[in-house]
Amino acid sequence: MFAQSYGAVTFGLSGHIITVEVDISTHVPSFDIVGLPAAAVKESKERVRSAIKNSGYRFPVYRITVNLAPADLRKEGSGLDLPIAVGILAASGQLPEEAIQGCLFVGELSLRGELRPVPGILSMVLAGKEAGFRKYIMAPDAAQEALLAEGTEIYDPRTLAELVEGLLGRTPLVPAVRKEPAPAPEETNDLADVQGQLIAKRALEIAAAGAHNLLMTGPPGSGKTMLARRITTILPPMTDEEALEVTKIYSVAGLFKTERILRDRPFRSPHHTISMAGLIGGGTVPRPGEVTLAHRGVLFLDELPEFPRSVLEVLRQPLEDRVVRIARANAAFTYPADFILIAAMNPCPCGYLGDPDHECTCTDGEIQRYRRKISGPLLDRIDLHVSVSRPKYSELTASVRGESSADVADRVAGARRLQQERLAPWHMHTNSEMSRRQMQETCPLDREGNSLLRQVFETLHLSARSYDRIIKVARTIADLAGTPAITAEHIAEAVSLRNMISRK
Ligand SMILES: [Zn+2]
Numbered sequence: 001m002f003a004q005s006y007g008a009v010t011f012g013l014s015g016h017i018i019t020v021e022v023d024i025s026t027h028v029p030s031f032d033i034v035g036l037p038a039a040a041v042k043e044s045k046e047r048v049r050s051a052i053k054n055s056g057y058r059f060p061v062y063r064i065t066v067n068l069a070p071a072d073l074r075k076e077g078s079g080l081d082l083p084i085a086v087g088i089l090a091a092s093g094q095l096p097e098e099a100i101q102g103c104l105f106v107g108e109l110s111l112r113g114e115l116r117p118v119p120g121i122l123s124m125v126l127a128g129k130e131a132g133f134r135k136y137i138m139a140p141d142a143a144q145e146a147l148l149a150e151g152t153e154i155y156d157p158r159t160l161a162e163l164v165e166g167l168l169g170r171t172p173l174v175p176a177v178r179k180e181p182a183p184a185p186e187e188t189n190d191l192a193d194v195q196g197q198l199i200a201k202r203a204l205e206i207a208a209a210g211a212h213n214l215l216m217t218g219p220p221g222s223g224k225t226m227l228a229r230r231i232t233t234i235l236p237p238m239t240d241e242e243a244l245e246v247t248k249i250y251s252v253a254g255l256f257k258t259e260r261i262l263r264d265r266p267f268r269s270p271h272h273t274i275s276m277a278g279l280i281g282g283g284t285v286p287r288p289g290e291v292t293l294a295h296r297g298v299l300f301l302d303e304l305p306e307f308p309r310s311v312l313e314v315l316r317q318p319l320e321d322r323v324v325r326i327a328r329a330n331a332a333f334t335y336p337a338d339f340i341l342i343a344a345m346n347p348c349p350c351g352y353l354g355d356p357d358h359e360c361t362c363t364d365g366e367i368q369r370y371r372r373k374i375s376g377p378l379l380d381r382i383d384l385h386v387s388v389s390r391p392k393y394s395e396l397t398a399s400v401r402g403e404s405s406a407d408v409a410d411r412v413a414g415a416r417r418l419q420q421e422r423l424a425p426w427h428m429h430t431n432s433e434m435s436r437r438q439m440q441e442t443c444p445l446d447r448e449g450n451s452l453l454r455q456v457f458e459t460l461h462l463s464a465r466s467y468d469r470i471i472k473v474a475r476t477i478a479d480l481a482g483t484p485a486i487t488a489e490h491i492a493e494a495v496s497l498r499n500m501i502s503r504k
Contacts (some may be wrong), residue, residue, distance in 0.1 A: 001023070001024045001025075001091045001092065001093065002021070002022065002023050002024075002091055003021075003022050003087050003088075003090035003091035003097050003100075004019060004020065004021050004022070004087065004090075004097070005020045005022070005083040005084075005086045005087040005090065005100050005103075005105060006018065006019060006020065006083060006103065006104050006105065006133070007020055007079065007080045007082065007083030007084075007104070007105050007106060008079065008104060008106050008124035008127060008128060009073070009075050009076060009077060009079060009080065009120075009124070010076075010077075010119070010120035010123050010124060010252050011073060011074075011076075011331075011333060012326075012333035012334060012335060013123060013248050013249060013252055013288075013335060013336070014123055014127065015120065015123035015124035015125070015126060015127030015128070016073060016127060017104070017127055017128060017131050017133075018068050018069065018070075018073075018075065018080060018083070019068075019069040019070075020066060020067075020068060020080065020083040020084055020087045021066070021067040021068075021069065021087070022064065022065070022066050022067075022084070022087035022088050022090070022091040023064070023065045023067075023091065024060050024062050024063070024064050024065075024088075024091045024092055025062060025063045025065075026062055026063070027062065027063035028063060029061045029062060029063065030063050030064065031045050031049065031064045031066075032064070032065050032066065033045060033066045033068065033084070034065065034066070034067050034068070034071075035066075035067050035068030035069055035070075035071045035075070036068070036071055036072065036073065036074045036075060037068060037075050037080075038074055038075060038076045038077075038285070039284075040076060040077055040078050040285065041068070041075045041076070041077070041078070041080055043078070044078060044080060044081045044084055046111075047078070047081050047108070047109045047110070047111060048081055048084050048085045048088065048109060050111040050112075050113075051081070051085055051109035051110065051111060051112070051113040051160050052085055052088065052089065052113075052160070054111060054112050054113050055112075055113035055159065055160040055161040055164070056161060057089060057094055057160075057161075057164070058092065058094065059088075060088065060091075060092040064088060064091075066084055066087065066088075068080065073331075074328065074331055076285050076286065077118055077119070077120075077285060078108035078116075078118060079106050079107060079108060079118035079120075079124075081107065081108045081109040082105040082106060082107040082108070082109060082115065082137065082138075082160075083105040083106075085109060085160060086100055086105055086163075089164065094164075095164060095167060095168065096168075099167040099168065099169075100167060102133060102134045102135055103133070103134075103135045103136070103137055104124075104125075104128040104133040104135070104136050104137070105137045105138075106118060106121065106124055106125075106136070106137070106138045106142070107137070107138050107139045107142070108139075109160060112159075113159050113160040113161060114139075114158060114159050114160075115138065115139035115140070115156075115157060115158065115159065115160070115163070116139050116141075117138065117139040117141040117142035118142070119251060119252055119253065119254035119256075119287075120248075120251055120252040121138060121142045121145045121146050121251055121256075122145050122146065122148055122149060122247060122248050122251040122256070123248050123251060123252060125146045125149040125152060125154075126149050126248075128152075129149055129151070129152060134153055135153045135155060136152055136153065136154050136155065137155045137156075137157070137163060137173075138154070138155075138156055139156060139158075140156040140157075140158060140176075142156070143156040143176035144176075144178065144179060145251060145256050146176075147176065147177075147178045148244075148247065153175055154175060154176040155173040155174075155175060155176065156176045157173060184263065184264075187233060189229055189230050189232075189233055189405075190230070190233060190404055190405045191204075191230050191233060191234065191402060191403065191404065191405045191408055192401045192402045192403065192404045192405065193226075193230075194223060194226060194227060194230065194402060195391055195395045195402065196391045196392065196395030196402075197223060197227060197388065197391065199386055199387075199388075199497075200216060200223075200224075200227050200386055200388045201227070201402070201403075201408075202497075203216075203384050203386045203497055204227060204228075204230065204231050204234065205234060205408050205411065205412060205480065206384060206473060206476050206477060206480065206497065207231065207340060207342070207383075207384055208231055208234045208235050208340070208408075208412045209411070209412045209415040209416065209476050209479065209480050210383075210415070210419070210430050210431040210432050210472065210473065210475070210476030210479070211340050211429075211430035211431070211432040211433070212340070212383035212384050212431070212432050212472070212473060212476065213319070213340060213341040213342070213343075213381060213382040213383055213384070213432075214340070214341070214342050214343070214382065214383070214384040214385075214386070215304070215342075215343045215344070215345070215379070215382045215384070215385045215386070216228070216342070216343070216344045216345075216386055216387075216388045217344075217345055217346070217347050217385070217386070217387050217388065218344075218346070218347065218387055218388030218389055218390070219346060219347065219351045219352055219353075219354075219355045219358070219389070219390055220346065220351045221390055222388045222389055222390045222391070223388065223390075223391065224302070224344035224388055225269075225300075225302055225344065227388070228269075228298070228300045228302075228342045228344060229267065229300075230405065231267075231298055231340070231342065232264065232265050232267050232297065232298060233405035233409065234405050234408045234409045234412050235265050235297075235298075235409070235412065236409070236412060236413050236416055237263070237265075238263065238264075238265060238296060242296050243262060243263055245295070245296065245336070246262050246266060246295060246296050246297075247262045249288055249292055249293060249295055249335075249336070250262060250293070252287070252288060253287050253288045253292075253293060254287070255293070265296060265297035265298065266293060266294050266295065266296065266297030266298070266339075267294075267297055267298045267300065268290045268293050268294040268297070268298070268299050268300065268339075269299075269300040269301075269302060270290045270299075270301070272301075272302075272303050272306035272307045272308075274290065274307075274311065275311075276310065276311055276314060277289065278290060279291060279311055279314065279315070280314050280315075280318070280324050280326075281324055281326050281335050282326045286326055286328065286333075288335050289324065289335075291315070291318045291324055291335075291337040291339060292324060292335040292336060292337050294337070294339035295335075295336045295337055295338055295339055296338060296339070297339060297340075298339060298340050298341075298342055299339045299340070299341050299342070300342045300343075300344070301341070301342070301343045301344070302343075302344045303344070303345060303346070304343040304344065304345040304373075304374055305345055305346075305370050305371070305373040305374055309373055309375070312373075312374065312375070312378055313375065313378070315341070315378065316377055316378055316381065318337035319341060319378075319381045320381070321337075322336070322337060322338040322433075323335065323336055323337055323338075324337045341381075341382065343382065345374075347367075347387075348360055348362040348366070348367045348370060349362050349366050349367070349370045350362050353367065354387075354389075355389070355390070357390075380463070380465050380466070380469075383432065383469045383472060383473050383498070384473060384497045384498065385497065385498055386497060411480055412480075414479075414480075414482065415476060415479035415480045416429070416430070418479045418482070419431055419476075419479060422442050423438060423442070426438055431472045431473075431475045431476045431479070432472060434472055434475075436468070439468065439471055439472065439475075442475070443471050443472075443474075443475050443486055444484070444485050444486065445471075445485070445486045445487075445491070446485045446486065446487050446488070448487065448488035449474075449485070449486050449487050449488045449490065449491050451488075452488045452491050452492065453467075453470070453471075453491050456470075456491070456495050466498065469498065470491065470494045470495055470498060471486070471494075473494040473497060473498070474486045474490040474491050474493070474494040475490075477490040477493050477494060478490045
């Protein structure tokens with residue numbers, strides 16, 4: 001006896017349809033799953049057996065072979081429980097095969113036969129739509145996420161028994177309906193809340209406008225975290241395409257919580273004790289790491305030198321390529337990782353170097369060791385370096401509010417539009433993405449700009465990479481001003497925002 005059902009898995013961020021073939025033959029009783037199942041899928045045998053029995057159906061005491069096709073794709077996770085159970089019920093004649101045609105089944109089963117949600121539902125349903133499936137069956141907790149893929153018929157029975165009774169037409173299943181999402185919490189952070197800090201705020205604006213990475217150095221209490229958090233209030237809103245992409249990432253990571261497509265740009269701030277897999281992605285059951293959860297948004301690393309150097313070094317590749325490559329035993333895939341890096345650090349281990357009110361107790365050796373924890377190549381990938389000092393008493397008590405996030409966001413949006421138009425021939429969006437070729441074609445320096453840059457280059461002994469970074473930042477500064485050519489003023493500001501921490 002043979003039957004076929006359909007399930008889905010995710011690989012990287014994309015969903016893949018899996019054909020579940022079930023063959024039951026009269027041999028010595030056994031239960032085998034073949035077709036490159038990972039450990040969690042092998043465990044599915046025990047869950048499926050118990051779920052079928054405890055739902056009041058017969059688990060066939062014959063030789064059962066389940067084949068998962070295509071065989072070359074490694075199947076991870078527990079979402080194939082449901083199509084395997086349905087396939088066994090069909091192959092053993094307890095469910096007519098016509099009843100499961102055109103249906104895609106996704107879900108884990110509890111031993112009692114309850115349906116449980118699995119990560120990556122949105123990607124799987126989108127893959128199902130592409131393959132022409134009409135009906136989708138999953139756990140109640142997964143339905144709202146699945147309904148984000150419009151034009152689908154979603155059913156969300158609580159138990160296997162409820163599903164089977166529905167498929168048999170005894171108690172018809174009712175399609176899930178979209179719940180009105182709770183209103184988005186009002187954004188309460190605003191740049192205007194930050195008193196003083198004009199240079200740091202300007203650096204944030206430039207970082208947001210050109211998608212440049214930023215390092216803030218300053219003593220504890222200088223407001224580095226408060227500043228960093230406000231960058232999302234000045235970044236342009238995500239496009240529909242970006243929002244769907246980010247939602248898929250959170251779905252695959254099992255972090256999808258709301259009923260709406262994620263609209264706010266991500267802001268991730270992992271602690272320095274994070275593991276390599278936590279930051280970059282991977283693990284036994286591969287999951288996106290923080291660099292991918294920050295995709296289209298911001299990755300904030302506070303206390304940068306406290307991160308293990310090995311963890312920081314692996315950041316170089318995604319910072320350069322804007323994707324991370326995850327290597328598996330028999331496959332490799334990429335996750336997107338296009339984020340703005342904002343890093344913060346103290347000037348020295350005690351934090352008070354250069355502070356007029358506190359004495360620094362560190363030795364020169366300690367300061368050097370502390371700063372050397374951040375490698376030159378990583379530092380080289382950070383376009384903007386600024387010092388942040390603790391606000392003065394007069395700044396804290398000033399009654400004048402600074403510029404609001406909305407006003408700064410307008411300038412950022414204007415600068416982004418200019419970049420998008422100019423870089424469209426190369427399918428780039430922001431100045432930070434430019435390579436030499438685009439810089440040569442789109443970054444004209446006026447005469448004074450040129451001579452100032454030559455002077456700076458010769459006196460500061462800049463590396464070629466630093467030279468490029470200064471031009472890119474100057475290009476963004478000119479875009480914020482709406483000026484086609486880069487002037488000496490723009491170059492001067494870009495140089496001042498590359499106040500590289502001493503490496504000697
Ligand atoms: Zn110190």
